[in-house]
Amino acid sequence: MSTPVDLPRMDRRKAIQWMLSTAATVAARDTGLHAAESTTTAPPLAKGYGPDPSMVKVYQPGDVWPLTLSEPQRRAAHALCDVIIPADASSPSASSVGVPDFIDEWISSPYPAQATDRRIVLEGLKWIDDEASRRFKKVFAELTDEQQTAICDDLCHPAKTKPEHKAAAAFFKRYRDLTAGGYYTTAEGMKAIGYVGNVASATFDGPPLEALKHVGLA
Amino acid sequence: MPVITSNTLKDTYDVIIVGSGAGGGQTAYTLTMEGVKVLMLEAGRSFDPATEVAMFQLPSHAPLRGVSTPDKQYGFHDCSINSGWNIPGEPYTNASPEPEHQFRWWRQRMMGGRTNHWGRISLRNGPYDFKPRTRFGAGFDWPIGYEDVAPYYDKVEMLVGVFGTNEGLENSPDSSPGVLQPAPKLRVGELYAQKHGQKVGAKIVPIHRAVLTKPQDADTLPAKLHPKNAKAQRILAEHMRMRAPCFWATDCHRGCAIRANYDSQTVHLRPALATENLDILPNAMAREVTIDKQGKATGVTFIDKTNGQERHAAGRVVVLAASSQESVRLLLNSKSALFPHGLANSSGKVGKYITDSVSSSVGAHIPAFENMPVHNEDGAGGPHAYVPWTLHDQNRNGELGFPGGYHLEFTTGRQMPSLTVVNGIDRLAGDGGVLYGKRLKEDARRFYGCNLGFGAQGTMLPNDGTYCELDPTLKDQWGIPVLRFHWKWTDFDLNQVRHQQKFITELLQAAGGKVSPKTEADIFKTMKPGGSVIHEVGGAIMGEDRETSVTNQWSQTWDVKNLFLADGAPFASTADKNPTLTIMALAWRMADHLMDELKKGNL
Ligand SMILES: Cc1cc2nc3c(=O)[nH]c(=O)nc-3n(C[C@H](O)[C@H](O)[C@H](O)COP(=O)(O)OP(=O)(O)OC[C@H]3O[C@@H](n4cnc5c(N)ncnc54)[C@H](O)[C@@H]3O)c2cc1C
Numbered sequence A: 001m002s003t004p005v006d007l008p009r010m011d012r013r014k015a016i017q018w019m020l021s022t023a024a025t026v027a028a029r030d031t032g033l034h035a036a037e038s039t040t041t042a043p044p045l046a047k048g049y050g051p052d053p054s055m056v057k058v059y060q061p062g063d064v065w066p067l068t069l070s071e072p073q074r075r076a077a078h079a080l081c082d083v084i085i086p087a088d089a090s091s092p093s094a095s096s097v098g099v100p101d102f103i104d105e106w107i108s109s110p111y112p113a114q115a116t117d118r119r120i121v122l123e124g125l126k127w128i129d130d131e132a133s134r135r136f137k138k139v140f141a142e143l144t145d146e147q148q149t150a151i152c153d154d155l156c157h158p159a160k161t162k163p164e165h166k167a168a169a170a171f172f173k174r175y176r177d178l179t180a181g182g183y184y185t186t187a188e189g190m191k192a193i194g195y196v197g198n199v200a201s202a203t204f205d206g207p208p209l210e211a212l213k214h215v216g217l218a
Numbered sequence B: 001m002p003v004i005t006s007n008t009l010k011d012t013y014d015v016i017i018v019g020s021g022a023g024g025g026q027t028a029y030t031l032t033m034e035g036v037k038v039l040m041l042e043a044g045r046s047f048d049p050a051t052e053v054a055m056f057q058l059p060s061h062a063p064l065r066g067v068s069t070p071d072k073q074y075g076f077h078d079c080s081i082n083s084g085w086n087i088p089g090e091p092y093t094n095a096s097p098e099p100e101h102q103f104r105w106w107r108q109r110m111m112g113g114r115t116n117h118w119g120r121i122s123l124r125n126g127p128y129d130f131k132p133r134t135r136f137g138a139g140f141d142w143p144i145g146y147e148d149v150a151p152y153y154d155k156v157e158m159l160v161g162v163f164g165t166n167e168g169l170e171n172s173p174d175s176s177p178g179v180l181q182p183a184p185k186l187r188v189g190e191l192y193a194q195k196h197g198q199k200v201g202a203k204i205v206p207i208h209r210a211v212l213t214k215p216q217d218a219d220t221l222p223a224k225l226h227p228k229n230a231k232a233q234r235i236l237a238e239h240m241r242m243r244a245p246c247f248w249a250t251d252c253h254r255g256c257a258i259r260a261n262y263d264s265q266t267v268h269l270r271p272a273l274a275t276e277n278l279d280i281l282p283n284a285m286a287r288e289v290t291i292d293k294q295g296k297a298t299g300v301t302f303i304d305k306t307n308g309q310e311r312h313a314a315g316r317v318v319v320l321a322a323s324s325q326e327s328v329r330l331l332l333n334s335k336s337a338l339f340p341h342g343l344a345n346s347s348g349k350v351g352k353y354i355t356d357s358v359s360s361s362v363g364a365h366i367p368a369f370e371n372m373p374v375h376n377e378d379g380a381g382g383p384h385a386y387v388p389w390t391l392h393d394q395n396r397n398g399e400l401g402f403p404g405g406y407h408l409e410f411t412t413g414r415q416m417p418s419l420t421v422v423n424g425i426d427r428l429a430g431d432g433g434v435l436y437g438k439r440l441k442e443d444a445r446r447f448y449g450c451n452l453g454f455g456a457q458g459t460m461l462p463n464d465g466t467y468c469e470l471d472p473t474l475k476d477q478w479g480i481p482v483l484r485f486h487w488k489w490t491d492f493d494l495n496q497v498r499h500q501q502k503f504i505t506e507l508l509q510a511a512g513g514k515v516s517p518k519t520e521a522d523i524f525k526t527m528k529p530g531g532s533v534i535h536e537v538g539g540a541i542m543g544e545d546r547e548t549s550v551t552n553q554w555s556q557t558w559d560v561k562n563l564f565l566a567d568g569a570p571f572a573s574t575a576d577k578n579p580t581l582t583i584m585a586l587a588w589r590m591a592d593h594l595m596d597e598l599k600k601g602n603l
């Protein structure tokens, strides 16, 4: 909410300078500072992976820069991810494949493009817990599925959204996009959407007959 | 890979090449296979595709799901390091603040240059592309024609391995029999467009890409490429056998550890090193070409980036292959009493006539693809088909309002999902809401892979308003003056983009897609800004005479006879074809001429 809000409008060169100077002054984050900050929306003072990272390494959220969500924020993040992508008979839920960690990594990123999302997500998670308490006297993560859905339904229709829910609806849309994107870029999510590539094979045989029939080519 | 440091530089070399990309790689290959002693200076670090590329990693294995950041500007797993539109410490400027006059400059600072992550689309320029003035009364004719380059196209295609078919198309030449590798089968989207595109006259054929679809013929190709040179044949055969054919998975932009596709190291530099005639010095940023009193090049001054020291490498011949605009920058920065306005610039043409592809794109959702039976469409890590330019009659009759033409490249298929895979899903679902829950999962599966889109890449003839010069004040982190760009689109270019938008829209509509073309008022927003197709060439164009051009037909500068260019700088214009295959063919042809002249004692 304070100064960093206009970071994305910063020109590239300035943004890079900002990143480099931040990286130089704050090499590693002090954990006390980290805890104190996690309730604010100020930009994380962390380092990026630089222009020459190891590309073959398998990274986990938190490997390159520290994560910031506090425990209550994490619980809300987790619950909301699973309302957006619940488990079903054939595929797992968003939280079970680590999407909340990805969202935490995203909003903790030192890069300018994620700064706006940081504010939206942190304010949104706070709002959704506040709203849950107002309506149901419990935080969002402790609500029943029906209660969680009732809140989300108020946010998921821009045309029908009440004026006082405008900011929360924008949060919901952005959070949905991050959750879905985070989910479908995992192995399990890929399977759920119907992507079956990324496996080496001796031949490429072109489309199967059922696919050709499906589009009237056979 | 064996490389040297500035402390182990030899006293002198036959030839110094600046840059290790497509042009530098081809030149080093051609020269060293014939016994010439070569030093290659490369500004980036050594890089090993066999161990450093991430072929099978998922986006979830990368920070931020692999999205692009200021550190990795094409995404985390993309095979480009220390590279980008903006490189810290290495700025460039634009003379005008207006968006339509901007030039964007992608630079790659690593061994192999941009060949590590290029698209591998390898189309030949056709006869018309070399003679735009004769044909259209605009631009400049190249001093060479298609027939001069054709044998070199064959050679490069045999060496690097290019798949595709011969279709007998006007101005999109066939390769000689036996040169091309077999084309892969087309995917659903490509076949579907092929069928429905006929309604609007779109011809859809297999594309040509530098990807092996079967093992190279190591028993016969080396003898064709190096007749009467047993050592070269042996080395090449060995290296051809080390390359595996494509295994039909992974994204070629990430690089190819199995050597199935072309990059400069795998195909050019490794055999060149095996001849023991090549020294490669990485982390060497060339600053200036030095000359003697007679105006002959004597070598190259460079910054050793490992310690910031300036050093000099001496050679009998200098070849610049630092990428077209970086070579121009080197020429402009090489000032002397003989050449106060930059080396080889007595014509005043160094920096002039830069071109890029004229480009725009349109995409659509194809309802017929919804709920497609699940199947693997990875294929050869990029498009298998394209739409060549066929409206030559309309061109001839002057009906189009622009010279040349454009080809269309596909975006289609059930590609590996990225963070934006559900973008637009709410609109497709249709009730204006934000989908979530069970319905989101169902619709994501239903709509996945239903995109069909085309990007056009077209002819750009040179104009006087598009050029670069040294920025009067700004220097990079080593104190080397940087480039300032001027960019101007002509009415030809704008007319072409209007045509692209209309034609792609009709094509997508013929395939059942709902599209509204971008509006004319937004023409500058519709087209890709100058440089952003990363096909920038020109700046030291070849021509018939020394007053109007920088080099002769051999990419040899008119002013300095032992100074050559091996990248896109000598291109007299941009065809609708992607430039790299032509860069390699011209580099091979240049290197043959260079050796002839060396032998004759002319250099
Ligand atoms: C994403 C992408 C997709 C592309 N797809 C295609 C495609 O499908 N088909 C196609 O034809 N083309 C494509 N291209 C373009 C293609 O990559 C270039 O045309 C080609 O690489 C140019 O070769 P080059 O040798 O001139 O320059 P580069 O490959 O850029 O190599 C130049 C080298 O010189 C080095 N260098 C620069 N300055 C100095 C200096 N002062 N001293 C020492 N070394 C220096 C650089 O570090 C670099 O390694 C694509 C490019 C990109 C980025």
Ligand code: SF4
Residues within 6 Å of the ligand: B211, B212, B245, B246, B247, B248, B249, B250, B251, B252, B253, B255, B256, B257, B258, B260, B261, B379, B380, B381, B382
């Ligand atoms: S698709 Fe084939 S050529 Fe491309 S990177 Fe993968 S294996 Fe290599």
